Amino acid sequence: MIERLHHAAYRCQDSEATRSFYEDFLGLPLTDAFVISETQTGRKTSVLHLFFGLPDGSSIAFFEAPEQPFDFVDQHDFDLHIALKVPQASLTPMLDLAARQGIEHRGISDHGFIHSVYFRDPNGYVVELAADIEAARDLSGKNDPHEVLANWRRN
Structure with a gap:
């Protein structure tokens, strides 16, 4: 049933610093980015979601959610x-x-x-x-x- 990892997701503090590390340093291309302004349950939010692609098609993903506290x-x-x-x-x-x-x-x-x-x-x-x-x-x-x-x- 399970074919492979689709993505593993983490929180990030600064999307540009995260992009620089994963894309410029590690060489993983930024393959997608989008803003989430409303959750699936209708709650208003402001979150940036980034995806960095791996050669097998899986991704490492990050959420920058400044309005939601997270202990980095x-x-x-x-x-x-x-x-x-x-x-x-x-x-x-x-x-x-x-x-x-x-x-x-x-x-x-x-x-x-x-x-x-x-x-x-x-x-x-x-x-x-x-x-x-x-x-x-x-x-x-x-x-x-x-x-x-x-x-x-x-x-």
């Missing part, structure tokens, strides 16, 4: 982050670009199955660029994920 805090990786798959060769150039542009960054982290670099977007969200490690492909199916989950719950 720097997220911890374990709390909330999005990971985007990239080729291994793009990790170092993206770190270098982030350094030149003053974007908070860290990495390269070796997780055993992927190498990752991390950036903080203008809204405090963590964006991970993850490159598969070729040798790790042999690890798929090594652990039964249901068994790992059951063991975690027992402990």
Whole structure:
């Protein structure tokens, strides 16, 4: 039934700063933007909705809703982050670009199955660029994920 991710949506503080990060820095094209002036239930509002396209047709979307309070805090990786798959060769150039542009960054982290670099977007969200490690492909199916989950719950 489920085919793929359509979009994942987040709040943003400043649509232009968000556009600059996702389009200019990450290279994701701004594929749609529209103003929502009335909700489906008829409530008046003023919200800007942005969509940034991924190569598989899915999107990362943002709502700028200045009239609706939202606690923008720097997220911890374990709390909330999005990971985007990239080729291994793009990790170092993206770190270098982030350094030149003053974007908070860290990495390269070796997780055993992927190498990752991390950036903080203008809204405090963590964006991970993850490159598969070729040798790790042999690890798929090594652990039964249901068994790992059951063991975690027992402990």
